[in-house]
Amino acid sequence: MRYSKMFIPTLREAPADAEAISHILMVRAGFVRQLAAGLYIFLPLGWRVLDRIDAILKEEMESIGAQEISMPILHPAEIWQQTGRWDVIGDEMFRLKDRTERDFCLGMTHEEIMTWLASREIRSYRDLPQVWYQIQTKLRDEARPKSGVLRTREFIMKDSYSFDATEEGLDKNYQLHAGAYHRIFGRCGLKFLQVESDPGMMGGGYSHEFMAPSPAGEDEVALCDGCGYSANVELALSAPLPNETVDWPYEEAHTPEKRTVKEVSNFLKVNPSYFIKSILVITEQGPVLALVRGDQELHEKKLSGVVGSHRPAQKTEVKEILGVEAGFIGPMGHSIRVIADPCLKDGLFIAGANKQHYHIRGVKADRDFNAEWHDIHIAKSGDMCSCGKPLHVERVIEIGNIFKLGTKYSSALNAVFLDENGVEKPIIMGSYGIGPARIAAAAIEQNNDKDGMIWPRSIAPFDVELIPLNMNDEKTVETAEMLYKALSSERIEVLLDDREERAGVKFKDADLIGIPTQIIIGEKNLREGLIEIKDRKTKELTKIKVEEVVEKARQLLAGL
RNA sequence: CGGGGCGUAGCGCAGUUUGGUAGCGCGCACGGUUCGGGACCGUGAAGUCGGAGGUUCAAAUCCUCUCGCCCCGACCA
Incomplete structure (x- = not known):
């Protein structure tokens, strides 16, 4: 290709509205242009990179027996209604009507449509397994598009779906995908990690994410150098370093106007890790008191896993329900449900006295209060892994994920087959995604210097x-x-x-x-x-x- | 959706506080000199000052409404 004939509009200065390095460089180097928030035009150089990534994706997908197909982007509402996601998913789904007022949506992902196809065409265990994939545009009305091409409202995704007669079959396809993903990201020249992840709204029970370490990422993962444990902080388990043993009598401490852990900690000259942070939340079943250690943050999602959806209580509600101002709440003597992080089980702590301007020293679990014990804190660097070695937390870009879906979609859409014994069963499914534009952005984030991009050979334009x-x-x-x-x-x-x-x-x-x-x-x-x-x-x-x-x-x- | 910031030439910005005929750098066009790390000189083209309404003799500038973009948070199949 001749440069003089190619459209490569490079810029001397960085665009004003770009923050992430990959975003700045993609615009400066003439790889992309922005059409609107979360909508990007790929120019010749940018498109060549995606082409090369796609070529690698196709090779590796074909190598595990996946077959490329292409699905519509415009979907009839009925199929999404059948799986329930038409109602579960809110504003993030683009919805529209055709000229006859029939409801449609733009595809955010293709579980429904793939399963619909399987439901019509697959009859027998002899038709299984099948693995179908496509490299196709997805549309999501993101609440906040950001970081250039990293989070957009329209993006291309390689998505594959496995259909199996047995759990063992699903497990095999899951592992095949994990292997293919390792080869794909390796060939694309990325540093990456495979971590345990929260299946979220996808349903099913088991999933992993592939993460490219980069400060531009939106996710955080906890990693253990000792045993290799790696998980998204959304579900990472960790134990904070235990406190030195103290020998405090159970006694009140006057703490005038000292409300936050930080204030009381400074005032009493005691490390925050000796405090119990008591947070009142309101669930559908009423108020719940959540307890974490003073140096920890409450993990909303983990708590949701225990008590269901909830919101923080307002100040007036705290006063009404617990009879004391927020800031002086302690876990003692309440009749409401209490969920506590396990690190509070042993040792003595300082907690609010349930009395204005007072805290209590020497609070002991099971003696002074009772609670249900669940890991509800956010894992952070320095916490201990279950193997006993320290964890560290790293910022990452999600570049791929793999889900075991089970029968959630096949049951809803009646995608069934007859097994060897003539018994009708739902197909067991998996779903596997990769974002090519995120691979490109991650490659830039991981490989650049003051002069510009440094492409890995495999995906260079x-x-x-x-x-x-x-x-x-x-x-x-x-x-x-x-x-x-x-x-x-x-x-x-x-x-x-x-x-x-x-x-x-x-x-x-x-x-x-x-x-x-x-x-x-x-x-x-x-x-x-x-x-x-x-x-x-x-x-x-x-x-x-x-x-x-x-x-x-x-x-x-x-x-x- | 909550909080913050910003919309002035293709790009990056000044001008807005204190209303008075729209500017700088880069880029672009033409001519000349240059030619191994974003050259120099000269000439020139290019702007509904995001949009609508209002105040005023007069609005980029003041007021009201509105649209868009970015950042933080919430959300994120």
Whole structure:
């Protein structure tokens, strides 16, 4: 491809409304343009990257026996109504009507439609297993699109679905997908982790996420260096470091106007980890008191798992229900349901005295209060893994996920088969997603420097960039054209910067768009029959003979 | 949805406090000189000041409403 013929609108300055590095660089390097919040246009370079990612996805999916199909994006409401998600999902679903007032939605994902197809076509255990996938646009009316291409309202997803007669079959397809995903992300040059995740609204019981470490990510995972435990903090289990044993009598402490853990902790000169944080929430079954240690945060989702949906109590409600101002609440002497984090089980603590301006020292679980014990705190760096080693928490971009769905969708849509004994059973399903644009963004987040992007070879928009410095020098142009043809004939993807630009401009643009290898053709070197190969990542320059260029490029591509 | 910020030329911004004929840098077009890390000189084109309404002799500037974009949070199949 000739640079002069290609649309690569690079920008000298960073766009004002971009924050994430990948976002800034994608815009600056002319890979994408924004149409509206959460809607992006992929320009030629950006689209080439997605193409290469898609090629890897297809190869690896085919290698585990998945078959590519293509599903509509416009879905009739009835199917989503049958699984209940038409009502469960709120504003995030784009809904519309056709000219006859029939309800439709735009597909956020394709469990329903895939299952519908299976329900019509699969009859017998002999038809199973099946694995179908597509690389297709999804639409979600995100509450807050952000970080460029990382969270958008319209995006492409590789989604596959497995259909099995048995749990063992599902397990096998699940593992096959996990393996394929490892190969895919590895080939795309990403650092990534597989972590346990919360299946959420997908239903089913078992799922993992694939995460690319990056400060631009929206998720956090807890990792153990000791045993390899890794989980999304949404469900990560951890134990905080235990407190030193103290020998406090049960006694009141006057704590005038000291309400927060921090205030009381400073006032009494006792570390926050010796406090019980009492949080009143209102559930559908009434008020519940949640207790975590003073140095911890309450994990809303974990608590929801125990008490169902809930909201924090208002100040007036605290006063009404517990008879004391928020800030001086303690777990003692209440008749409402109490859920406590297990780290409060042993040792003595300080808690609110249920009396204005007083706290109590020496509070002991099971003696001074009773509670149901559940892990309801947010795991944080420094907490202990169940193996006894410390955990650390890392920010990540979710680039893929795998779910065991079970029969949630097949039961709802009557996708059944007859087994060997002629017994009708629901098909057992799995669902597996990957976001190609997130792979691209994660690759940039993980590989860049002050000059621009540094693409992994496998997904770079081109394999090499040819940079003839002086387009007015006949020999330079001649050599560039010759190398362009020679490299292209080796099926190497070449970008030839044939623009009438000064060397500096070409160098800057080349570094910005980040093609991994630059071949620089300069007048002076050429007189000695030499050209330079520059590695974008290391900036290392190597002079080689013109005749050796093709062989050298071939080696680089082969990873030698 | 709650909180905050911002909408002025293709891009990045100043001008708004204190109303008085819209500016800078980059980019773009043309001419010349340059030519291995975003050149220089000259000339030029380009703006409904997000939109609507209002106040005023006069509004980018003041008032009201509205739309859009970004960030934090909530939400996130």
